[in-house]
Amino acid sequence: MSGHSKWATIKRKKGAIDAKRGKIFTKIGRELMVAVKDGGPDPDTNSKLRDVIAKAKANNMPNDTIQRSIKKAAGEGDAGTYLEMVYEGYGPSGIAVMVETLSDNKNRTAADLRHYFDKNGGNLGQSGCVGFMFDRKGLIVIEKTDSVDEDTLMMDALEAGADDFNVEDECYEILTAPEALGKTREELEGKGYTFAQAEVNYIPQTTTKLDNPEDIAKMEKLIDMLEENDDVQNVYHTWDMPEEDE
Known part of the structure; x- marks a missing residue:
């Protein structure tokens, strides 16, 4: 599976986060709220909340x-x-795209995404689909x-229950x-490791390159518009993003 999660994409996303940290904090705040509502405010008894807190810390919240x-x-x-x-x-x-959202108005969210x-x-x-x-x-x-x-x-990760380890x-x-x-994550954290990312993702099984400059520009714009939307939490896709766009 090496490379399928696309660190270039992660870096691009983190770069965007650095430029608009308030927006990502707002989005993580929504995730915290949902986690608390689902399982209570105590992270010791709410594993979902622990995961979101870890995500918040990875994003320097x-x-x-x-x-x-x-x-x-x-x-x-x-x-x-x-x-x-x-x-x-x-x-x-035909680049496949999946969009995770948290919304208080699904009709608005669907209309926005359809427009994008x-x-x-x-x-x-x-x-x-x-x-x-x-x-x-x-x-x-x-x-x-x-x-x-x-x-x-690698040994620590496998002992902690990891399925795969990629360099x-x-x-x-x-x-x-x-x-x-x-x-x-908790076992690795206990051994002193810090994370750039720690969350459940949709990882593409294969990726596709785009050669047409117009398609590349449109795909970049689509991702930007999706990530700018307050209801959108995460965007996943099968585009093999070129290195120069990192």
């Missing part, structure tokens, strides 16, 4: 901001109900540093079953 979000969610009761939905569609030249796809040479499809092209996996990304020994990390140019990728992500 301050701890006091995390705690404020949890306390706010615990006190909101039924206010601000968000639905978790996954939309599927095609970008230019239509405007950029794609179309929003039916549920299941591209999902079979992706594997649902826990993905832990640890950036390469002098303090991380590759062989030690990329700038990082190590650890893949798990979705339900094993939390346990694997």
Whole structure:
């Protein structure tokens, strides 16, 4: 599976996050609220909340901001109900796209997403139209540093329950079953590792290159428009993004 999660895509996303950190904090705040509503405000007894807290820390969300979000969610009761939905569609030249959303108005979200796809040479499809092209996996990304020994990390990851371990140019990728992500992450965290990313992803089974400059521009614009939408949490696709676009 080496390379299928596309560290270049992750870096691109993190670059966008750095430019609009307030927006990503708002989105993670929604995830915290949903996690608290589903399982309560105590991360010791709410594994979903622990996973979202880890995601927040990986995105450099301050701890006091995390705690404020949890306390706010615990006190909101039924206010601000968000639905978790996954939309599927095609970008230019048939690139498969999956979009995870948290929305309090699914009609608005669907209309927005349909507009983005239509405007950029794609179309929003039916549920299941591209999902079979992706594997649902826990993905832990640890950036390469002098303090991380590759062989030690690999052994620690496998002992912690990882299914696969990949070495990329700038990082190590650890893949798990979705339900094993939390346990694997917590065991590695206990051994002192820090993460650039730790969450369940849709990982494409194969990727496709785009050669037409117009298609490349449209695909870039589609991703940008999706990620700018407040209801969109994550965007996954089968485009093999060129290195110069990192």
